[in-house]
Amino acid sequence: MGFAELSIADIAAEYQIEEQVVFDLCDRFKINYKNERTCLALEDAKAIIMEILAAKANLEANQK
Numbered sequence: 001m002g003f004a005e006l007s008i009a010d011i012a013a014e015y016q017i018e019e020q021v022v023f024d025l026c027d028r029f030k031i032n033y034k035n036e037r038t039c040l041a042l043e044d045a046k047a048i049i050m051e052i053l054a055a056k057a058n059l060e061a062n063q064k
Contacts, residue, residue: 002041002042003039003040003041003042004039004040004041004042004044004045004046005039006039006040006045007036007037007038007039007040008022008023008026008033008035008036008037008038008040009036009037011040011045011048011049011052012036015049015052015053015056017052019036021052022048023036025048025051025052026040026044026048029044029047029048029051031044031047031048
């Protein structure tokens, strides 16, 4: 499995969410990490990003 050049902090910054949200998603998906500078495996980063995008889309849909 390859590694993405994305850390937990990078993902949080890119999607304008708290790092704790990304930590919670890592825990939910059983993704190991040490701290916010942990670089994630490509598939793990993709799973987290897809979940963030789905949650944002759901939030936007509910606001309409």
